[in-house]
Amino acid sequence: MWPLRAATGLSLLLLAAGVVLRQSQEPDELWGYVQVRSKAHMFWWLYYANNPTKDFTELPLILWLQGGPGASGCGFGNFEEIGPLDKEMKPRNTTWLQAASILFVDNPVGTGFSYVDDCSLFAKNLTTVVSDMMVFLGKFFTCRTEFQTIPFYIFSESYGGKMAAGIALELQQAVQKGTIKCNFMGTALGDSWISPLDSVLSWGPYLYSTSLLDDNGLAEVTAVAKEIMDAINKNQYVLATELWGKAEGVIEENTDNVNFYNIMTKEVPEMKSNEQENLHLIGLYQRHVKNMHKDSLNELMNGPIRKKLKIIPDSVKWGGQSRDVFENMAEDFMKPVIGIVDQLLAANVNVTVYNGQLDLIVDTMGQEAWIRKLKWPNLGQFNQQRWKALYVSPESTETAAFHKAYENFAFFWILKAGHMVPSDQGEMALKMVRMVTQQQH
Template sequence: MSAGPLVLLVLMGATQGLPLGEPKESWGYVAVRDKAYMFWWLYQAESPTQSYTELPLVMWLQGGPGASGCGYGNFEEIGPYDTFLRRRNTTWIQAVNLLFVDNPVGTGFSYTTDSGAFAKDVATVAADMMVLLKQFFGSKPEFQETPFYIFSESYGGKMAAAIGLALYKEIKAGSIKCQLGGVALGDSWISPVDSVLSWGPYLYSISLLDEEGLQEVQGSANEVQEALKSGQYVKATDLWSQTEDIIEQNTDGVNFYNILTKDSTFAGKTENRKQRSLELGNVLLGKLYQRHLLPLQRNDLSALMNGPIRKKLKIIPDFVTWGGQASDVFANMAADFMKPVIDIVDELLEANVNVTVYNGQLDLIVDTVGQENWVKKLKWQKIEQFKALKWTAVRMGQKSLETAAFYKSYENFSFYWVLKAGHMVPSDQGETALRMLRMITEQESP
């Protein structure tokens, strides 16, 4: 379904007019399984010199699992408008066509009418996305020859790796006509235990833990590792949550998503935690949901999505509330949460698919040290050549003296260290993220 012009939107009681020259967009639902429907939203690229068909297509995947790319990624990070419907100066549609998908099923405006239809692992998530992409590229043949990149954030990176590999196989089999340009894993939950084991030393090195606190955090992290070694994945998730509790207690409530701020949209309120625990029927899942997913559905964004945006889209079923099934998505994926997918990244690299890892300097939940540690575990035959390289500084202009990031790249593998950014890199450093996007999609050199 194509969008017509929207002249006025009503947001939080105030009338707000959208500017002229709206981006061209379309959206729709795809039935990926019986009683399971996924929502997508596409923005065409806006370039003063090139047609949108000459520019890459990027699919953005949010984390959670259960966080909405059509909501958070779109309005809080990289879409053409922010949550107040003001034009974003660093929107990615300046450089690429942008496809948001609410996945897994039940996320955002996606929904299921059967409680047994929620995904329980990344294999199901990937299979569902293949159904959606087959229909998408079939209905929009103008994108079949366009370089297609999968960008992601947080748990979205774990899903992106699995989806990228599944897509590579479908393309090779001739089932989907698409030009896979690469997969970009942003602050991604690829190897949870490597993050957890690095939390203590990282916080200690920046004076956010004392020695006693370090020992306490490390002891708890070691228990997570032992649970994983014995295949007790649900127990590992429980212990992971306990490790987060210990960190909060010892650091006076550090923000897991940006260590320099205590303004934590992500810091929990007891009443919210109790309410969500009752809904999930599980105190642990309630705590995790509140800490890591509820902030991505905060009140102003929820009001926008369930009010003006819903009216604009016109196809959202009456019984569907944006984010209404997010807790079910999160709960159903609990047993898969702590499982690593390093092997999938290895398969992508061996298949010669371009893989980029990028990470915010100030992130804790997926800290850069942990990312570097799982990268060292790759069995890719060229990993030693990559590790031997020195990184290169990225600046925002030829005359700029400030370093925005570092990167290094060897053949089809790249790593970007993004400075002054937390977990949500495009939100914290929009200009740097846009520059990085152009570099990864081969539109700009360092």
């Protein structure tokens, strides 16, 4: 479904929230469904860039991919991180629409407002996730010809980074073959689940170095991390995912429930599920997907937003199939995609890695560990670069990030940010977007 531009819904929401509108504040939007397979429907939401001095044709297009798998970009990424409005319907000062048009997609199918009519159709691996997105992107660029020549980037967060790597490689090949017409310029992997094992192995040392584990706690976390490593080495990926859930439990017990998304904020533990089937998987889902369906966002998406969109089927509830999405990907969850990043670099695709200093689930130490494993011939030269301190503005004296780049690879160390970098450090995230998309150095 490809509706005409529809800014009226946003106007009504803003007016209802008592916001005085100026025409220039109001981004044009589009949304719709694409059937990516028979009985598998993907929801997307596009906002045209909203910059006071530049038309959207002068700015790039960014596809945003959320994590989970099963967390909604159209919901969480949009209203909690980078969209024009926050979940209170107030304008966001650090929206990425100042620097780009944004395309949110609820993927894999079953996420957010996306849905499947048949439970056998949930994606079970990265291959299916990628092929579904290729169908979507093919239809998008065919129908929205105004974006075919505009620089196109894929930005991502968490498990979205793993999906972004696979999608970027497939898209690069499709563009070269001429099967998809777009100006693909690169991908940015934010706090990304590229190498689950490297993340897990770094949890103990990271928590120990920040005084959140003692010697006994470090020994316990190290022991369970070794169990996960053994399972992965034997290709027992479902077991590795279950043990990953166990490892998080061990960490919570030893750290008085540290917040996996930001070690400086307190996590209030959720009630444990009474169900006896795979408790570790249920715990993982509750911590990493349900966590992004908090009541206020859930009420917004299933209330005012659903009314505004007008095309959501009665049988579809936002987030209603998210647990199925997560559980169907259990075998794929702990598989690394370092090799895909190597292929991207070899194909001369621009790859950016960015990570929040206070993130635990995908801590920076773990990111640096998998980067050391790259077979990219220029890795030595990248490592020899001195990193540069970044500030949110010329007037600021506080270091907001460090940055290092060589050829087509870049890394941003974002200070005082957790797993959701744009939520924690919105100004620095926006500056990073401008740097990655070559609007600022």
